[in-house]
Amino acid sequence: MPEGHSVHRIARQFERNFVGRQVQASSPQGRFAAGAAELSGRVPTKAQAVGKQMFLEFDGQVWLRVHLGLYGAWDFAGEILVDPTIASANGRMGQTNQRGTDLGGADDAPVFDDAGENSLTSIGAPRKTRVHVRMSEQTKGLDEADGLEAADAEWPPPVVGQVRLRLMTDVTCADLRGPTACVVETPEQIDAVIARLGPDPLVGDPAENEERFVAAVRRRNVAIGLLLMDQSVVSGIGNVYRAEMLYRARLDPHTPGKAIPEEIVRELWHDWDRLLRIGVETGQMMTMDGLEGEAWRKAMAHRDDRHWVYHRAGLPCRVCGTEIVLEEMAARKLYWCPGCQR
Structure with a gap:
């Protein structure tokens, strides 16, 4: 999607x-x-x-x-x-x-x-x-x-x-x-549809958007892996960005939103802002940082070279070597690293 x-x-x-x-x-x-x-x-x-x-x-x-x-x-x-x-x-x-x-x-x-x-x-x-x-x-x-x-x-x-x-x-x-x-x-x-959607970093007031996201996550006793896919909580995140954002934050996907410290939730929001802008600019869901030259070009050309965990089930984590896990969460595929995300 x-x-x-x-x-x-x-x-x-x-x-x-x-x-x-x-x-x-x-x-x-x-x-x-x-x-x-x-x-x-x-x-x-x-x-x-x-x-x-x-x-x-x-x-x-x-x-x-x-x-x-x-x-x-x-x-x-x-x-x-x-x-x-x-x-x-x-x-x-x-x-x-x-x-x-x-x-x-x-x-x-x-x-x-x-x-x-x-x-x-x-x-x-x-x-x-x-x-x-x-x-x-x-x-x-x-x-x-x-x-x-x-x-x-x-x-x-x-x-x-x-x-x-x-x-x-x-x-x-x-x-x-x-x-x-x-x-x-x-x-x-149209107004009614937009009112039901969660905040989008590229639409509306940045400060208000951040506060809406933080409040929506921290009041719910629902796994963060589900909340990030809930379009009433935050707009635009799908399977790829969900997996990558959680890895980048070193968050276990099963952690309830209300159990995540506020500063971590705010970091999640700012990371979504950064990744979304990169995606709009390049047309690719680039989620690995620090790539330059040939490494950047390779990552832009191959999906498997631009993600930390997405689509890497059974392969070793790029950081800790633990095997990347694939499981279903609400009938959607979830990729994550049990070593880094705990």
Whole structure:
């Protein structure tokens, strides 16, 4: 399931490429035909992510709410302006957030994943589009605007697979597949949804967010491994960030929230803030500190080289050598080290 950093990146793509531009909406799959008809011809005025949900406001006080869930993803095609605050411009944003990314650097050499794919051009479903990427002023061969350019493209792009919703401007297309939620809602309904969500470090007042998180954790006699996955306690954390944050804090996942010292809970919050910002910037859930040069590039290209415990069941802990444990907690996989986290 895409975690919070991916959804923030998607919202930034919409902010940069769709907000202020009239869109045509359709539902090639047919399951969102009524909603698409209500959106078509309107102008998006705001794009916002809170945790794992994205909210796209349109003129006329109409909102689109999307929760990608386990299988959802957005595909972008056409001319795509890249948000300058993020270091890579994945074509497909959602499930593919674990693929390699372009780190720039002196030679602007892309980092490829195990399968030899680069997320800058491998955007999921096959397309009749040749995409060029410009990530910095040093990149050669493109014009002055940071972004993606489609050459020799078929327009509009062919519909591939089960597309729940297609949003199109004159030059940019976004296709949504497999979401858990894709609904048109009123401002009041959107407010109610956001009110039920826990704090997101990138949304709202930082001090207030921290206090909400600390209070929510310390009043509960529930395992911290469950609390971090509870979207009413904190927004955006999924399986990967949960395992990694608990390891970084050297916390036993089974420790009740109310038994954790306040200073440790506050450190958890600040660590989530740091990791989320790194994820938004790089497009990867990088959770190991102190990596440089080739070690950093290797970690960005391979999931198993950028995590402390996630996906490492049966392997020795990178610090103490204890075998990493895999167990189920509330029907979700939990990775942790019994040696370091006790």
